[in-house]
Amino acid sequence: MCNITINGIEVEARDGITILTAAREAGFTIPTLCFLEGTIPQGACRACVVEVEGAPSLAASCCTPIRNDMVIRTNTKRVRDARRTVVELLLSEHEGDCQTCVRGSDCELLLLARNLGIREIPFNTVNPVQQIDRSTPALARDPGKCIKCRRCETVCAEVQHVGAISAQYRGYDTVIGPAFASPLATVACVQCGQCAAVCPTGAITEISHVQGVWNALDDPKKHVVVQTAPAIRAALGECFSLEPGTLVTGKMVSALRELGFDAVFDTNFTADLTIIEEGTELLTRLKSALVDKKEVALPQYTSCSPGWIKYAEYFHPEILPNISTCKSPQQMFGALAKTYYAQKIGVKPEAMTVVSVMPCTAKKFECQRPEMDDSGYQDVDYVLTTRELGDMIKMAGIDFINLPDDTMDAPFGTSTGAADIFANTGGVMEAALRTVHALVTGRNLPAEDLHVRPLAGLEGIKSAEVTFTDTVENWRFLEGVTARVAVAHGLGNASDLITHIQETGEVFHFIEVMTCPGGCIGGGGQPRFTTDEVREARIAAIYKEDEGKTYRQSHLNPAITEMYEQFLKEPLGETSHHLLHTGYTGKELFTQEV
Amino acid sequence: MCTTQPVSARQPDLSESSLIPVLDEIIDSYCGTRGALIPVLQSVQNLLGFLPAPALQYVSRELNIPYSEVAGVVTFYSFFSTVPRGTYLVRVCLGTACYVRGGKEVLEALTKELGIRVGETSEDRLFSLEIGRCFGACGLAPVVMVNNTVHQRVKPAKIHELIEQYRSEGMQEREVQ
Ligand code: SF4
Ligand code: SF4
Ligand code: SF4
Ligand code: FES
Ligand code: FES
Numbered sequence: 001m002c003n004i005t006i007n008g009i010e011v012e013a014r015d016g017i018t019i020l021t022a023a024r025e026a027g028f029t030i031p032t033l034c035f036l037e038g039t040i041p042q043g044a045c046r047a048c049v050v051e052v053e054g055a056p057s058l059a060a061s062c063c064t065p066i067r068n069d070m071v072i073r074t075n076t077k078r079v080r081d082a083r084r085t086v087v088e089l090l091l092s093e094h095e096g097d098c099q100t101c102v103r104g105s106d107c108e109l110l111l112l113a114r115n116l117g118i119r120e121i122p123f124n125t126v127n128p129v130q131q132i133d134r135s136t137p138a139l140a141r142d143p144g145k146c147i148k149c150r151r152c153e154t155v156c157a158e159v160q161h162v163g164a165i166s167a168q169y170r171g172y173d174t175v176i177g178p179a180f181a182s183p184l185a186t187v188a189c190v191q192c193g194q195c196a197a198v199c200p201t202g203a204i205t206e207i208s209h210v211q212g213v214w215n216a217l218d219d220p221k222k223h224v225v226v227q228t229a230p231a232i233r234a235a236l237g238e239c240f241s242l243e244p245g246t247l248v249t250g251k252m253v254s255a256l257r258e259l260g261f262d263a264v265f266d267t268n269f270t271a272d273l274t275i276i277e278e279g280t281e282l283l284t285r286l287k288s289a290l291v292d293k294k295e296v297a298l299p300q301y302t303s304c305s306p307g308w309i310k311y312a313e314y315f316h317p318e319i320l321p322n323i324s325t326c327k328s329p330q331q332m333f334g335a336l337a338k339t340y341y342a343q344k345i346g347v348k349p350e351a352m353t354v355v356s357v358m359p360c361t362a363k364k365f366e367c368q369r370p371e372m373d374d375s376g377y378q379d380v381d382y383v384l385t386t387r388e389l390g391d392m393i394k395m396a397g398i399d400f401i402n403l404p405d406d407t408m409d410a411p412f413g414t415s416t417g418a419a420d421i422f423a424n425t426g427g428v429m430e431a432a433l434r435t436v437h438a439l440v441t442g443r444n445l446p447a448e449d450l451h452v453r454p455l456a457g458l459e460g461i462k463s464a465e466v467t468f469t470d471t472v473e474n475w476r477f478l479e480g481v482t483a484r485v486a487v488a489h490g491l492g493n494a495s496d497l498i499t500h501i502q503e504t505g506e507v508f509h510f511i512e513v514m515t516c517p518g519g520c521i522g523g524g525g526q527p528r529f530t531t532d533e534v535r536e537a538r539i540a541a542i543y544k545e546d547e548g549k550t551y552r553q554s555h556l557n558p559a560i561t562e563m564y565e566q567f568l569k570e571p572l573g574e575t576s577h578h579l580l581h582t583g584y585t586g587k588e589l590f591t592q593e594v
Numbered sequence: 595m596c597t598t599q600p601v602s603a604r605q606p607d608l609s610e611s612s613l614i615p616v617l618d619e620i621i622d623s624y625c626g627t628r629g630a631l632i633p634v635l636q637s638v639q640n641l642l643g644f645l646p647a648p649a650l651q652y653v654s655r656e657l658n659i660p661y662s663e664v665a666g667v668v669t670f671y672s673f674f675s676t677v678p679r680g681t682y683l684v685r686v687c688l689g690t691a692c693y694v695r696g697g698k699e700v701l702e703a704l705t706k707e708l709g710i711r712v713g714e715t716s717e718d719r720l721f722s723l724e725i726g727r728c729f730g731a732c733g734l735a736p737v738v739m740v741n742n743t744v745h746q747r748v749k750p751a752k753i754h755e756l757i758e759q760y761r762s763e764g765m766q767e768r769e770v771q
Contacts, residue, residue, distance in 0.1 A: 153662075163659075163660020163663060168662075168665060169669045169670065170669070178665075
């Protein structure tokens with residue numbers, strides 16, 4: 001322990017931590033721009049400077065470790081002046097249009113400028129007009145708003161192991177972007193949007209689908225249905241200043257109705273369906289391997305996360321045969337909405353618009369993939385991020401906080417707790433184990449509260465084992481077999497896990513990968529700013545939602561049973577094959593055209 | 595600083611099959627470590643005269659460094675070039691002193707005279723045009739460097755004459771070869 005003094009107050013702090021961490025833990029506010037929780041500080045922006053007694057110059061608090069007896073001041077004239085100069089310089093190179101900027105309400109640069117009392121920009125620079133890069137389906141880059149804090153670069157390289165964007169050129173000409181400042185679509189970007197999630201300004205944002213959705217809602221000839229991903233309900237409240245982890249499922253449904261959707265459905269429904277299809281696929285692979293002694297691709301990897309699929313296509317094409325052929329729940333929903341549901345209500349699929357609300361930017365990319373039109377039309381038309389839905393609710397003048405609770409519509413509104421937990425890292429695996437164990441043994445998963453604790457939480461790579469005993473007739477071949485499963489979230493962890501398996505040959509049967517740290521609750525489209533504390537709050541909320549459900553195992557969902565009876569007939573059957581499954585091929589890293 | 599002498603107008607063989615063994619040899623000689631990026635790029639440029647995209651992509655893959663980072667290094671240092679350079683590298687100083695004393699007009703005149711923009715090479719591969727930031731000859735601003743020769747107090751009106759000299763010199767040398 002160290003004893004330090006901050007603004008005259010004596011504070012005890014852990015050895016080795018930075019001034020910033022010590023000050024924040026003790027309740028002092030220090031502004032930061034380039035600092036990004038969980039990554040190595042770069043000390044680039046100097047917005048975080050403080051005075052350290054005895055030191056000739058100001059210290060960047062984010063990368064200066066504390067020493068015993070350090071005397072620190074965070075709020076002197078010298079500190080304020082220095083911070084103001086930093087921000088004034090940034091603003092002088094900034095193409096500001098705050099009134100119309102998407103970040104008008106949550107821009108860290110704007111907030112900092114206000115907090116520092118900047119009223120004019122003393123430096124006059126003529127900035128070259130910057131081109132906005134709209135080359136990819138999910139993300140727009142506006143270099144004119146970039147303050148070169150390089151958080152996006154850090155997250156893309158260190159957390160995601162993609163490295164699609166980095167600093168190009170030098171000095172005044174520096175651009176944080178793809179190689180040679182070329183359009184994002186020409187490089188291997190997986191569209192995860194983690195860059196947009198950490199960007200302090202409007203320099204990287206999702207491509208908006210808001211106008212398209214309004215147009216559909218305003219078109220009386222369109223039947224507009226909406227599906228909401230499990231992770232939305234634990235985060236949407238943050239758009240209205242509710243505490244992270246506040247569950248707003250019922251209010252969300254009310255708001256969607258007020259916005260004018262003809263039917264409000266739940267991606268949870270197809271999450272349950274995914275468990276049936278993907279669980280059956282796993283059991284089929286195991287049977288081929290154990291009984292028929294065939295060469296099958298194991299471990300099976302999950303396929304719900306489109307950023308992960310794109311990552312594998314670029315960086316690990318060798319494991320594509322191992323990835324489940326199941327489409328993601330979003331895409332299963334789209335394909336069923338424009339076939340099964342359209343028939344049921346007598347609406348032509350071309351007159352139906354399917355809108356998704358997703359925590360994810362990559363879903364915007366996914367819905368435009370050529371594989372995703374098995375209904376004969378683009379299965380999902382628009383994808384709104386949680387943030388975009390929040391914006392639409394505000395645009396419509398809906399008093400979200402005071403909305404009553406409502407419930408989703410049949411048939412795609414019925415779901416189990418197993419579907420809710422798709423939002424959390426470890427959740428898809430837990431949901432799969434609940435159902436697979438029940439099918440194979442006829443008994444519930446022997447885990448307290450049905451939770452597989454070793455798979456939960458923010459540890460980067462997690463694993464667990466389940467041994468099947470007293471198996472039922474159909475699955476006797478699994479008697480005594482121990483299934484080994486692993487979970488990785490954040491693509492860096494996924495790539496570490498794949499490398500580990502390839503190098504050591506460690507045996508796993510099923511692996512869950514989610515693109516974003518924390519899983520979908522930490523998605524690139526969630527309300528900013530997602531820290532680990534926020535992730536944990538959302539994760540806890542999702543488990544609470546699960547525990548409150550009547551059914552907590554996907555195979556017990558009565559609407560799913562009905563869907564098989566009326567339409568799909570059997571898991572992995574012909575209709576399923578046509579509508580719910582697909583396959584992927586490797587992508588070249590370097591030869592893409594815009 | 596431009597440390598490489600522009601290579602002649604000979605077109606290096608850039609097909610993948612001929613590049614790979616050469617690149618492998620260079621990369622191996624630096625043991626494929628991460629810190630090897632800059633020396634590897636220097637060796638490749640010395641060999642080929644510039645850094646073609648396929649070579650950079652190969653280096654990125656082999657050293658396991660994201661392409662954006664490789665490109666970041668290439669674009670950071672002005673001695674790296676991704677386009678073949680002409681016989682004469684013409685660099686116009688746009689440092690403060692030169693800028694104030696007409697560097698921009700000089701650049702405009704050069705752009706017109708050579709028919710190329712900054713960063714480009716003329717079709718006859720005689721000239722490449724670049725800008726620089728202060729060559730340390732501020733007293734003689736505006737300054738233009740052609741390869742290693744410094745031209746001082748350059749006036750836009752004299753650009754044609756200056757370039758013509760190099761043009762005829764270059765053509766003659768080519769004929770000799
Ligand atoms: S990025 Fe921030 S400061 Fe810049 S225009 Fe948008 S809101 Fe304003
Ligand atoms: S979307 Fe993901 S992969 Fe693409 S640049 Fe952003 S962080 Fe990198
Ligand atoms: S795009 Fe955003 S996160 Fe990236 S460097 Fe610019 S301001 Fe920072
Ligand atoms: S936050 Fe400390 S230098 Fe940028
Ligand atoms: S500014 Fe041109 S030589 Fe110094």
